[in-house]
Amino acid sequence: MRDSKSPKSMIRDMSRRDFLATSTAAGLTAGLTGCLGSGGDGGGSTTPVKYISNNNSPQFKEMLRGFADQFEEERGIPVDIEFTEIGGDYGQRVSQLIQAGDPPDIINAEQFRIGSYATQDILRPVDDVIEVVEEEEEAIPEKFGFVYDGSHRLVPAVASVTNNWYRSDIYDEMGLAPPTTWEREREAAQAITEADNDLYGIGYTTSGTVYGSYHAWTRLWGNDAQVATRDGDTVSVVLDSGSNRDRVREVLERAQQMVQYSPTATNWDWGEIYESYAGGTTATAIYSGGRPKTQSIGQDRQWADATKRVSNSYNSSNRDEPLGNSAATGYALVQGSANPEEAKEFVQYMVTGERLVEYSRALRFHNVPIYDSWYEPGSVYREGWDYLNENFSEETIQSEREALFSDNTQPFTAETEPANPYASPAFTSFQCGQLFYNVTEGGMNIDEAIDEAASALRENTGME
Amino acid sequence: MSTVTNRVTSVVPAEWRHQIKGALSRVFENNYSLLTLCLAPALALYILVAILPMLWAFNLSLYEVSTLNPVWEWTGPGRLIDIIMSGSFQVGFGRSLIFGFGSVLLQIVLGVSLALLVNREFKGAILARALALLPYMVPAVAIGMVGQFMLNAQYGVINLLLLRIGILNEPLAFLGLPETAMLTVMLVGSWKFAVFVTLLTLARLQSIPENFYEGATMCGANAYQKFRDVTLPRIKNVILIAALLRTLWMFNKFDIIHIMTRGGPGEETTTIPLLAYEIAFNQYNLGEAAGITAVIFVFLAGWSILYFRVAKPEEEVRVA
Numbered sequence A: 001m002r003d004s005k006s007p008k009s010m011i012r013d014m015s016r017r018d019f020l021a022t023s024t025a026a027g028l029t030a031g032l033t034g035c036l037g038s039g040g041d042g043g044g045s046t047t048p049v050k051y052i053s054n055n056n057s058p059q060f061k062e063m064l065r066g067f068a069d070q071f072e073e074e075r076g077i078p079v080d081i082e083f084t085e086i087g088g089d090y091g092q093r094v095s096q097l098i099q100a101g102d103p104p105d106i107i108n109a110e111q112f113r114i115g116s117y118a119t120q121d122i123l124r125p126v127d128d129v130i131e132v133v134e135e136e137e138e139a140i141p142e143k144f145g146f147v148y149d150g151s152h153r154l155v156p157a158v159a160s161v162t163n164n165w166y167r168s169d170i171y172d173e174m175g176l177a178p179p180t181t182w183e184r185e186r187e188a189a190q191a192i193t194e195a196d197n198d199l200y201g202i203g204y205t206t207s208g209t210v211y212g213s214y215h216a217w218t219r220l221w222g223n224d225a226q227v228a229t230r231d232g233d234t235v236s237v238v239l240d241s242g243s244n245r246d247r248v249r250e251v252l253e254r255a256q257q258m259v260q261y262s263p264t265a266t267n268w269d270w271g272e273i274y275e276s277y278a279g280g281t282t283a284t285a286i287y288s289g290g291r292p293k294t295q296s297i298g299q300d301r302q303w304a305d306a307t308k309r310v311s312n313s314y315n316s317s318n319r320d321e322p323l324g325n326s327a328a329t330g331y332a333l334v335q336g337s338a339n340p341e342e343a344k345e346f347v348q349y350m351v352t353g354e355r356l357v358e359y360s361r362a363l364r365f366h367n368v369p370i371y372d373s374w375y376e377p378g379s380v381y382r383e384g385w386d387y388l389n390e391n392f393s394e395e396t397i398q399s400e401r402e403a404l405f406s407d408n409t410q411p412f413t414a415e416t417e418p419a420n421p422y423a424s425p426a427f428t429s430f431q432c433g434q435l436f437y438n439v440t441e442g443g444m445n446i447d448e449a450i451d452e453a454a455s456a457l458r459e460n461t462g463m464e
Numbered sequence B: 001m002s003t004v005t006n007r008v009t010s011v012v013p014a015e016w017r018h019q020i021k022g023a024l025s026r027v028f029e030n031n032y033s034l035l036t037l038c039l040a041p042a043l044a045l046y047i048l049v050a051i052l053p054m055l056w057a058f059n060l061s062l063y064e065v066s067t068l069n070p071v072w073e074w075t076g077p078g079r080l081i082d083i084i085m086s087g088s089f090q091v092g093f094g095r096s097l098i099f100g101f102g103s104v105l106l107q108i109v110l111g112v113s114l115a116l117l118v119n120r121e122f123k124g125a126i127l128a129r130a131l132a133l134l135p136y137m138v139p140a141v142a143i144g145m146v147g148q149f150m151l152n153a154q155y156g157v158i159n160l161l162l163l164r165i166g167i168l169n170e171p172l173a174f175l176g177l178p179e180t181a182m183l184t185v186m187l188v189g190s191w192k193f194a195v196f197v198t199l200l201t202l203a204r205l206q207s208i209p210e211n212f213y214e215g216a217t218m219c220g221a222n223a224y225q226k227f228r229d230v231t232l233p234r235i236k237n238v239i240l241i242a243a244l245l246r247t248l249w250m251f252n253k254f255d256i257i258h259i260m261t262r263g264g265p266g267e268e269t270t271t272i273p274l275l276a277y278e279i280a281f282n283q284y285n286l287g288e289a290a291g292i293t294a295v296i297f298v299f300l301a302g303w304s305i306l307y308f309r310v311a312k313p314e315e316e317v318r319v320a
Helices: A007-013 A016-036 A058-075 A088-099 A111-118 A127-136 A168-173 A182-194 A210-221 A242-261 A270-278 A291-298 A340-350 A353-362 A386-391 A394-405 A423-428 A431-439 A446-461 B003-011 B014-029 B031-060 B078-085 B087-119 B125-132 B140-150 B157-164 B181-205 B210-218 B223-251 B255-260 B272-281 B286-311 B313-319
Strands: A049-053 A079-083 A106-110 A155-167 A228-231 A234-237 A284-288 A307-310 A324-333 B063-065 B072-074
Touching (some): A058 A340, A155 A353, A242 A431, A270 A284, A340 A353, A423 A446, A431 A446, B063 B286, B087 B272, B125 B181, B181 B255
Parallel strands (some): A049 A106
Antiparallel strands (some): A155 A324, B063 B072
16 A cells, blocks of 8 residues: 555655645645635734934944834834945935835935935925924024925934044144144145155045045135035036136145145045044044044044144135034934834934933044033033043033034035035035046046036036 | 645645645646746746846836936936936946956956966865865955955055065055056956856866877977867867856946945046946936946847857857
């Protein structure tokens, strides 16, 4: 009898076709029974708030997951956080979800990037969130927000300001003045580069990267040169127009001069600029935030304490105009998502009380608070925070505070009133950085480069 | 029978089981049905992961679509002409040609040389072959990052070495200078991908009977003549196949360039895949990016057909 055979002999007697038929039949019936048995518990679960975060370091992951758990415990609303790399990966993931018709509820947003989202009409107004946050904390300076079509679209959490970090040990030793003006900066860069100390005077970046774009735009502001202007609803590129063009030309001529006191920085991004400073290659670095100093502290460099800041250096004819960028970072809510009200509640939760203190401290004074009172010694932010109080002098803390809240620093969107939403695509097109590259290492004539940059900006950003 | 099968048997009535088994047996007894069934899963997967995205991308290229907005606005095939005529596409295409064909040339020379080297019999030959194939197992991302680190002008080991032995007077930013960036990326990429050529060539070399060489030796052929008259004709078509595949892959290469230079300095290494990425995710124009990839797909498909027609690499491989 067939049944009496051993399993091995059964397999030998069975043809491949028989085996296939038997196993497929078994698979189909098992699948059917599985399907039939799975329909019992279809409803009742709450859809979690979906937050795509670009804070993906282990420390931030743990902290944000902790916020989400606490929030769920207190309010009964689950939050699902997906972590991605900052930069391109983040944009890819957000756009994938939007294109798939399943937009996230909450995204991270920076002032320099949010205009690209806003002009696509994918951001919900957040005026009510800001109102609640201001009631609980204190008034948020208007320049840290982003208004589009009459409504706020960004809930700011922290900010960063343009710092021109320099090694005061070297500057003092060589009798150099801090690099507050173009001329002082050049003198110091030249003296330090020419001295026999294995140091370049400055990291002067001319690259088509995010940092290159930031650096170039900041340098333009140092000479009161603008990228854009507004006339009613029309925003226009003015790099190549009138007296502004002359100022742009001056900046580019200065760039041609300054690159000789810098390592080749034609492909540098944020990482390279702070690493060159913290690694002891350069003595001066412009940065949005505190990384050159915080990295020097983290790497236990002897010049960490001697790392001091001044604001963006300016051409002497431009003492009173905005000199540098102050960029807020925070959260935005996406149109068409599943849980708008719950998402608002979670954002409010994250940007108030002890969560914001914990979050701000985790940023190690690279990004800094948007509330003026937090800079006072004894504030809930500073009290008991040894890292800040031991590594940053009161002079540096107050200097950064003054710069952040001064009218002399503004977001790049503030070139026009109302804010220029096309500053974001202009920024991420990297055309300003490319302009600097073209006239330095790229060997292009300055006027030709200005025309090319202006034309590319008109073509790619929505500006005229 | 297994526990699972027993459970299934207990749940499904015997009559159903017999009916299903009978129906399936009839299907499997027919060769065409069996062939179809065997191919169907792989074919379905191929359609799902290759054909449908391709069709989707072609369709997308005919619309104005923002990366950040799911609304599609029809623009029509004229968009593809605009893309081809645009300066940034033409420059990027030129860079892709340089990167693609330059890399393949390097990989063929390096790969074939390495294959000839490790094909020789010597003590430790098996270990040498294993080591030679090692770079292919390292992810391109890791190679790109390590390459960038080693080539760094300030602390990179290559600069330190070249300074120490006196080839350089001062550090050189290999990835930061327009004169050196493209060649450097090609070299780093080729270090890994030349191994693919080595793999194919080595397999072919080992199938050449030893008596061919013995015969050549008896006829008085020197090493070069043996290579020219015995080895090269037998590996020629494998090299042609490798060249075709590598050209297609290098032309589309994104990861290693993106990691090492992000398309810079300036736009010196912005090849077509990087241009498409930049347009999609920095300029938020998904439709145009899809158009660029569609144009490149057509070019590569046309090039492959032409290559097969002219070089006929499949003939020798089929005979082999």
